[in-house]
Amino acid sequence: MTLPRVRFAPSPTGMLHVGNARTALYNWLFARRLGGQFILRIEDTDLERSETRYEGQLIEDLRWLGLDWDEGPGVLGEPDKGVVGPYRQSERLDIYARHTEQLLAEGKAYRCFCTPEELEAERALAIADHLPQVYSGHCRNLSHAAIDHNLVAGKPFAVRLRIGTDSLRFHDIVRGSVDFPAETISDPILVRSASSVSAGVPVYNYVVTVDDALMGITHVIRGDDHISNTPKQVAIYQAFGWPVPEFAHLSTILGSDRERLSKRHGATSISTFRQMGYLPEALANYLGLLGWGAEDGKSETFTLEQLAKVFSLERVTPSPAIFDFDKLNWLNRHYLKLADPERIAKLAERQFTRHRPDIFPLWASDELHTAEMQVFLASQDPPIQLNSLSKELIDQRKAWFASLLALFLPKVDHLDQLPAKSAAIFGFDVEAARVEPENAAVLAVDSARTVLSELASRVRAHSGHVTPEIFKLWLNEIKDATGIKGKELFHPARIALTGFHSGPEFEKVLPLIEDGATLGLGIPTVRERIERFVGV
RNA sequence: GGCGCUAUCGUCUAGGGGUUAGGACGUGAGAUUCUCAAUCUUAAAACCCGGGUUCGAUUCCCGGUAGCGCUACCA
Structure with missing residues (x-):
């Protein structure tokens, strides 16, 4: 049996959200458990929303959580790792174009000259009749003459995949067999027409499939919002004669009101948790537990390494899970107790420096020499100088700070509460x-x-x-x-x-x-x- | 409107045709301490509803309901 290859494919349109982070984590755990490969791919075909600065943030957040990848974009300045790249979709446009040509030549795809207005009318009719919204197939069998006529006339066209009449079914490791009746799916668009803003850009469902196939992905582990897309993707695999991978759709993470977890529920992005003074091992552990349970039904605290030994997709829960800040806090307190005191001291010092710049820094630790911290210190009024203290005084302050932490650390859920909790001092x-x-x-x-x-x-x-x-x-x-x-x-x-x-x-x-x-x-x-x- | 996914304590989950339905977070009580936190002990707390299959369903099947997702030439 060949080793599994999985990927995490975020679009760099914002901060890394805990839901996506969990998806990344489960991919990573699955690959590590089975000795397979974990690939990072950047889905930046939505040029209007994608921003390169988010890519760097994404990579930083994943690394902070403790994840690494065998192939994909590296850190700044490093070339991509892996041989099936490039790993950014924006750099793969010629690959998609080549595959579209192939499909067109083989008659497995066709040009659709229908206008958005015509399609909208069809859709309205279908809704009125209580029928599934499917494409009528108007351009499915145009004669060569008609196609040439439209082409010469310069009519914009989209490219559609010609799919069969069988119902489409796929296997999902988390949910079992999922099938869609044939009459509910129709020839999907592969490439946008020249009339749209993104003229000639292939659509997501198409590129993701081409990429997964060409990158040899064996297991597609992603959010359950992709379930309805899957039959279209399966049809694309079949059109090319590619093997269809296994799928595993992870449930949504909800807020306490059962709505999709969003900013209004509190922190949702990995970088925010980091800033609040959560430890990466706590967040990773919590995310691992959200939608997955250990075989003994009891164990709850796992390091990444331990999780990677026992994780299995078969034990992933299909039902949506509510993000519980209380339980995360409990895990964070747990890891705060276990962590190396010097490490915590450095992290805590940063929090104090943020919240009490009038008193801190106590000493000029390495932690405070990060670019981010320098900007922060310089932006204060008056700007904070990292003073050069005598070694003796630094050691005294360090010892004093350690005893301060020993007293107040048991009172906090996360490190940024420390300044307020130690107001007694x-x-x-x-x-x-x-x-x-x-x-x-x-x-x-x-x-x-x-x-x-x-x-x-x-x-x-x-x-x-x-x-x-x-x-x-x-x-x-x-x-x-x-x-x-x-x-x-x-x-x-x-x-x-x-x-x-x-x-x-x-x-x-x-x-x-x-x-x-x-x-x-x-x-x-x-x-x-x-x-x-x-x-x- | 159509299609799909989901349903065990408040929350995350284990379990599975006959169980005292297990664990954890949170909550209550107690111990400890001047108090808070931590720690220890302890208690309360759940199988969505209706049919069917069965000697027996929380578990299997069907339906309903609710939540969520997709329904785009978004990703």
Whole structure:
């Protein structure tokens, strides 16, 4: 048996969407599982909508997800890999033209001189009669004389495939046998007429078939919006006498309202998830699970490598799936825990730099030297300089940042939530803290007032630095002196210290604040916080 | 209008002619902690409807309904 060859064939008309990313992933997994080849082909025949900049983005997104391909366009400047190229449809126009000539010469295709108006009228009639919309076959058997006459007269024509009268059936790995009655399909257009904007450009259903056949694709794995196109494509394979591949149509990904997943449901493009601080392994795992289940019915966490060992198209679900952000978040938290802390630190630093450019960067890590980041830093007002710090200070800041992450990472679904979640350290805002309803409720209690005034008098009486040890000592003294303990003691104290009534333990937060304050990050000290809050 | 695809907890799914219909996310409760997060324990939660086949259907068949897709000289 020959090894399978599959392809992912996106059109570069926008960002890579999670639905397409899943299609790419399943193609890749199928090929890797069976030791076959995975090919990337760019479908840019829609010249009006295609943009080359999207091709680069596409390639970047696929690589970020962890996918690679054996044939197709390479990274910038690299030539295409593979020998059945070119891998951009816009570079294959002569190939299609040659095949059209062949079909015409063999009488398997013919010129159709019908005008759009005539066809529209036919269609209207069919709908009125509750009949399938099919082409009447008006130009199917024109005499040579009539054809020549039209040609000489310069009448524009499209090229249509002459198909048989049998019903068309194909096998789908996900859905079984799918068939279409003969009377519902008619001679499809292969090449657009000169009267259309894209004169002489072959249509999608035609080029995709020619490409798949010439590239030796054995399994066509794609979205289920192509099911209805498949019979036309099968007819084209048959006209050329090419072997018909296996098909596998993947169901649509829907939003929570069961509508097709779109921007209004939240993030949908791979690059957006990346920016939000999702890990590629989490997204790949989630997409792998969306429409596919492991054989044991239980396993859920897979690396790409693990998935590539167990994936099979037979276990792909045919029904549409709703994209569940909660489950993605769970997987992301899972991988955040497993990931190398240094890697997470770099990613987290980028998020802080984006959201808190007043404080970050803490150090000039390699991550911040990307072109994208440079543009961002330079665009800030005032522009941010990547300062050259002493190695000692950099190491101290790195260690401090690591302990910050240890404290706040368990609280986030994705990395871009980190700046907001760690506001206890970076965002000490007395007014906001007082006004926040739950805080206000805590502070309104008499015992809370007592705690704050006790704290205030101790700060006044103490002239030096308020170390974590001293602060904890104070809390104990206040407890002993007033009998206030538990949350009545801790909550007001925490508000005064961090602006939040709940959060990590004092044992962890206090050193973080004090150490951070000494690293030149503009973080107020324990003393400054209390003074500001109680108005000393 | 025509044609096609789909239908198990709220969601992703396992299963399959007789099962306590399994797992996960989410949700509720409890443990832990001053609190939040994390963690652990635990609970509630599903076979779209109607016929048929069968001793027996959630499972097989037919129909309905609903959702989605295609219905272009878009991709």
